[in-house]
Amino acid sequence: MKYCGNCGKLVDDNARFCPDCGKAIAATTSAKDVPVRSGYNKNGHNEAEKKALRAKPFFAIIVFIMTVLVVFGGVMFFEDNGMAFSTAFIAAFTPGLLLLWYIWRLDSLEREPVGLLAKIWILGALSTIVAIVLEMGMDIVWEEFEIDSYTTSGVFLYNIIAIGVSEEFSKYLGVKLGGYKSRHFDYMFDGIVYGAVSALGFAMVENLLYVLDTGLSTALVRSALCIPGHTAYGILMGCFIARAKRCSVRHQAGASINKLLAIIVPAIVHGVYDGLCDLSDETEYGMVVVVLFAALVNAVSYMIIRNMAKEDERIA
Numbered sequence: 001m002k003y004c005g006n007c008g009k010l011v012d013d014n015a016r017f018c019p020d021c022g023k024a025i026a027a028t029t030s031a032k033d034v035p036v037r038s039g040y041n042k043n044g045h046n047e048a049e050k051k052a053l054r055a056k057p058f059f060a061i062i063v064f065i066m067t068v069l070v071v072f073g074g075v076m077f078f079e080d081n082g083m084a085f086s087t088a089f090i091a092a093f094t095p096g097l098l099l100l101w102y103i104w105r106l107d108s109l110e111r112e113p114v115g116l117l118a119k120i121w122i123l124g125a126l127s128t129i130v131a132i133v134l135e136m137g138m139d140i141v142w143e144e145f146e147i148d149s150y151t152t153s154g155v156f157l158y159n160i161i162a163i164g165v166s167e168e169f170s171k172y173l174g175v176k177l178g179g180y181k182s183r184h185f186d187y188m189f190d191g192i193v194y195g196a197v198s199a200l201g202f203a204m205v206e207n208l209l210y211v212l213d214t215g216l217s218t219a220l221v222r223s224a225l226c227i228p229g230h231t232a233y234g235i236l237m238g239c240f241i242a243r244a245k246r247c248s249v250r251h252q253a254g255a256s257i258n259k260l261l262a263i264i265v266p267a268i269v270h271g272v273y274d275g276l277c278d279l280s281d282e283t284e285y286g287m288v289v290v291v292l293f294a295a296l297v298n299a300v301s302y303m304i305i306r307n308m309a310k311e312d313e314r315i316a
Contacts, residue, residue: 091219092208095227096200103196103231106309107189112179117197120178124201127170128209131202134170138162155278160271167202168233168267174198175241189312191242192235192305195262199234203227225294229273232301233266239304240265246315269297 004018016024100121104111141147142162148154179185179194207227211219244258276293280286 087216089208091216092211093204095223096204096207099227099231100197100200103193103305106305107187107193107312108309109189109312110187112184112190112193116179116182116184117193120174120194120197121201123174123178124171124198125205127174127198127202128205130173131167131170134166135162138166152279156271156275159274159278160268163274164267164269164271165263168237168263168270171195171198171202171234172237172241172263174201175237180241180245185245186315187312188242188246188315189305189308190315191240191245192238192308195234195236195238195241196231197234199230199237200227203230206230225291228298229270229294232297233270235301235304236266236269237262239308242315249315273297 018024100117104117139162142149142158147157149158175191175194175198178198179190184190185194203226207219207222210222240258240262244255244262247253247255247258273290273293276286276290280290283289
């Protein structure tokens with residue numbers, strides 16, 4: 001693959017004209033040699049795109065809140081009329097679909113094919129099975145070695161290793177098997193998209209299982225805390241996956257450590273959140289701490305996707 005010397009578009013090696021700007025392609029051009037177009041920054045964003053990116057989050061938040069309220073209003077109506085089972089799917093999947101749409105829209109430079117994202121989503125959804133098996137194995141280990149899981153430190157240790165590592169490793173497999181080697185993985189922000197999509201596949205299936213087991217009221221709570229939380233863990237994972245891909249493509253050191261961090265970092269954040277949830281009944285303000293921690297994690301993930309979307313760059 002080579003780059004158009006006029007607009008910087010990635011084009012096929014045999015192309016004579018750029019499909020984006022129409023200019024003739026004289027010779028192979030490296031990413032470093034691509035000129036900056038007037039009104040654009042070095043990564044291909046212009047000022048209009050930056051303003052649009054700044055406006056999208058506020059619009060998306062409003063749409064998300066309104067849609068969730070409308071959906072749950074309809075869900076409660078249908079539940080009263082004997083249609084609870086079918087509406088459980090709507091309640092469980094709607095928040096995740098909204099977040100999928102929002103993150104996909106943020107990928108403004110070169111959006112990923114829907115088919116590829118569907119593949120990663122399905123693998124993320126199937127990763128719930130892997131996570132269940134791993135967590136069962138971890139429970140056996142905890143019982144066999146009589147590892148403490150009742151003290152405060154024990155609760156956090158269990159949630160970070162037995163739950164966090166098991167679930168984040170499972171989601172990581174969704175990205176690794178579904179998108180890591182794809183030819184479409186050519187921008188840093190693509191890693192964010194893949195990580196979030198795999199995480200949402202996992203979260204939406206998990207949400208459905210919870211709703212079917214405990215009722216529709218669970219879906220509303222999980223829509224506010226757990227679904228955005230899983231998305232945030234996926235975003236953190238995607239950051240390190242993108243770095244690993246860049247190191248690998250550029251033949252630099254660091255690919256392996258970034259792949260490891262793609263599991264460890266979200267596992268720690270995930271485990272701390274779950275640990276705070278388990279301990280929330282121990283103090284008067286336990287749930288306040290949970291909500292504040294979740295808000296902090298979501299705020300950090302929001303800043304990450306906002307900055308990476310605005311300053312996206314090619315991996316090659």
